[in-house]
Amino acid sequence: MxxxxxxxxxxxxxxxxTSAGTSSCHRTCVAASTEAYFRAASAILSTPxxxxxxxxxxxxxxxxxxxxxxxxxxxxxxxxxxxxxxxxxxxxxxxxxxxxxxxxxxxxxxxxxxxxxxxxxxxxxxxxxxxxxxxxxxxxxxxxxxxxxIEGLSLHKETPTPDLLSRTGSALGRLDLTLGQVNLPAADRPVLWHVGCWPRLMELEEYLPSGSVAASVRRAMAEYIQVIEPQIPNLEWQVTHNDPSPFNTIVTSDGLGFIDFGDGCWSPKIQDLAIAASHVVTDPTLPLGGAEHLIAGYAAVLPLSALEARLLVGLMRARQSALILINYWRSHLFPADAQYIKKNVARAERGLTILAPLSAASGEAAVLAAMSRPSP
The missing domain is CATH 3.30.200.20 (Phosphorylase Kinase; domain 1)
Structure with missing residues (x-):
């Protein structure tokens, strides 16, 4: 200390x-994808x-x-x-x-x-x-x-207007700009929510309800393993919050705030946007379900690279699937706490259903269109 x-x-x-960031990325990519890392991270979340x-x-x-x-x-x-x-x-x-x-x-x-x-x-x-x-x-x-x-209301209790989502994205972009300037202790500790663990999460498939949810999760995780995971080391890496969910985002009188950095780690920068955006996919009439507004706000502060724009939708679907897999598993382990553990699951299932029809090309096009949106 x-x-x-x-x-x-x-x-x-x-x-x-550049050289230090690349070296840290390589070490973390390798470590987080190992069996030992996954088992250690799983053990933390399987302990009462x-x-x-x-x-x-x-x-x-x-x-x-x-x-x-x-x-x-x-x-x-x-x-x-x-x-x-x-x-x-x-x-x-x-x-x-x-x-x-x-x-x-x-x-x-x-x-x-x-x-x-x-x-x-x-x-x-x-x-x-x-x-x-x-x-x-x-x-x-x-x-x-x-x-x-922090005094205020968590984002999940607010009406997700285009303006509020845009301001949330802007605040998240500024958070990532700040986190991108520092190295923090224990950023490489085992965290099950780290992208390196995602290919192994299908071990938890047995805890999913049968039907469309399980099928959507299988498709999203197969896409992640086959298409996205090989490109993860090529993304820009830094310290991230790694869980900017609506429960961890606070609407205050002075703007947006972020709490609970317990899942924070060294990971792809775009991961924070993918997580936040995955939680606000609610409108089936829009290609990205309403996440367009949050993406636009973020990109106005921290523009996305071509690779980040190409992978964002796949990362959003994989994160929704990871949330579903981990929380059904943990609800099985701790049935008395299932309601709290699964507080974000219904939102993830709905969001995954909305994003499912997007191909890689149409997903990228939707992200690029969102990035060019004017502020609400």
């Missing part, structure tokens, strides 16, 4: 150049979440931050996430875990939030350093970090 000043120095040293223990959270809050407040445990799939209400009315988020692998995850998350402080064009939680100035705390058997809570 380091302090904010040390992190800033590390980031300055870690700013990308930590039991909520508010008393321990209160003790940790006092010990490491000198703060006191009421504790409310929030829904969480892996980490223990607690809302802290201080006496002055402000609210903070405390993330903790007793798992060994959480240390690397928290190192990444806390460093990401520190790197995003004072950024323009989007909001992110502010990291609260420990009493001794560290980004996170780690003691025997437990680790964690503290952040502010």
């Amino acid at each position: 380091g302090d904010l000043g040390g992190l800033a120095a590390d980031q300055e040293l870690g700013r990308h150049n 979440p930590d039991e909520p223990e508010p008393d321990i959270s209160a003790t940790l809050l006092k010990r490491h931050y000198g703060l006191e407040g009421s504790i409310a445990v929030l829904s969480s799939e892996v980490e223990r996430t607690s809302e802290v209400s201080l006496q002055d009315g402000s609210k903070l988020i405390l993330k903790t875990s007793t798992r060994r692998e959480a240390i690397d995850s928290f190192r990444f998350q806390s460093a990401a939030l520190a790197a995003l402080q004072n950024s323009a064009g989007f909001a992110a939680p502010t990291l609260i350093p420990t009493s001794d100035g560290a980004l996170m705390f780690e003691e025997e058997g437990i680790s964690g970090y503290l952040q502010t809570r």
Whole structure:
């Protein structure tokens, strides 16, 4: 662990150049596609979440931050996430875990939030350093970090107007511009949502419901393996959020914000756009189901390369399929939490159905048309 000043120095040293980016991409491509990486990443999501223990959270809050407040445990799939209400009315988020692998995850998350402080064009939680100035705390058997809570409504509760989706895309583009300037610790830790794992996810096919959903997933993943995966190393890679879903995108009075960097990693830059766009495919009368607006907003800030435009629709379909596969599997493992785990599944299934008719050529044409759209 380091302090904010040390992190800033590390980031300055870690700013990308072409040779360093290419080397990191190659290493990560190889590592994330291995059996060992997939098994390690699968093991993390097949372990039951930590039991909520508010008393321990209160003790940790006092010990490491000198703060006191009421504790409310929030829904969480892996980490223990607690809302802290201080006496002055402000609210903070405390993330903790007793798992060994959480240390690397928290190192990444806390460093990401520190790197995003004072950024323009989007909001992110502010990291609260420990009493001794560290980004996170780690003691025997437990680790964690503290952040502010962004006030606003999550995107999934808002009406997805063209203007809102365009502004969401623009904010995501600015987030990726910022993340593209830094290297963060533990960015290569096992993450099952990493594209390198996707070819192996068909092992989970047995947990899918039979019928059209399973057939659509099989087609999308076959396309990914045959057409897209061989070109993944040729994309531009950087640190990404890797889960800018409507639940992790917050509409605030000052613009759009992003929370929960727990799946963040070193991956293709276009992955963030593919994920965000895959969640807003809802309108069957439009070629990309309404994702056109989000894509246009993103591309206005961060233009897509020819290869990114060509692969985007296939990446969107593969991400929808990955979400369906992983969450049906995890719902089987944890039936009591199935409703929370599957909160995005119906949206992914609908989106995959809408995108299914697009050929590679028509998908690319739809993306290029979206990129040329004027702002709503």
